[in-house]
Amino acid sequence: MNPMNPRLIHSKETSYFIISLLFSIMVYFGLIVSLIGIFYLLIGLGITFFLHGLMIGHIRSNGVKLTEYQFPAVYRKVRELCERMDIRQVPDVFVLQSDGMLNAFASRFFGRNFIVLYSELFEMADNEEDELAYVIAHELAHIKRNHMAKSLLLLPAQWMPFLGKAYSRACEYTCDRMAAAYTGNAPAAISALTILAIxxxxxxxxxxxEYVAESRKETGFFVWFSYALSTHPPLPKRIEQMELMQAQPQLFGYASPAFERESFAS
Incomplete structure (x- = not known):
């Protein structure tokens, strides 16, 4: 199995991870040297763990789990992508009713990985199979990069609005690139992101x-501030990155827009 193309990792992900790690270590150290600090640290971790457990419990008790007998075609695609991405433990994938929201996310609890697809988005399985594969690959990329475990380690930095959000956005860019590369389908990536928009x-x-061009014209303090406080980059910016990857694959270590995994430089 070939190693992952290192050029798929967004440069700012590594930078912000290091900054966030150093900040988090300083916070943890400051709390540990104080008895009161240790108490607050344990309380904060306990509340975070409890709320996360409640969310996972809701998903497991209400979601429709993909299996070889439940939406088998999509389940096979998940296993295929896991094999391609060298993810040995296939995550549990649940479809959850979402009142019309278009979203998906990856999570981890007690060493068990989960992917949740909101039902409105999962309906892409009918006619937009390639787009759904891209969304699934994006969430698998979070698992491949251990983003959930890292987020727990970087919890103090996550509480810092600008720092934590900047790291999260960089991770999203990385996962977009990985999803496009491992599915080998930039047009489907662009379509999937457009579906999320409209x-x-x-x-x-x-x-x-036109959507991307008009987005560039939207500037000002509140546009910037909204961006700075967002965990995800704006969809037009994400689409731009996919268009760049399709137009200039050599920038990402590939010889053609098909993103053959064997073609990246070591």
């Missing part, structure tokens, strides 16, 4: 170039 019904009618 939904399955109208996405095919969107002028993507």
């Amino acid at each position: 939904g399955r019904t109208m996405y095919a009618k969107v002028n993507v170039a």
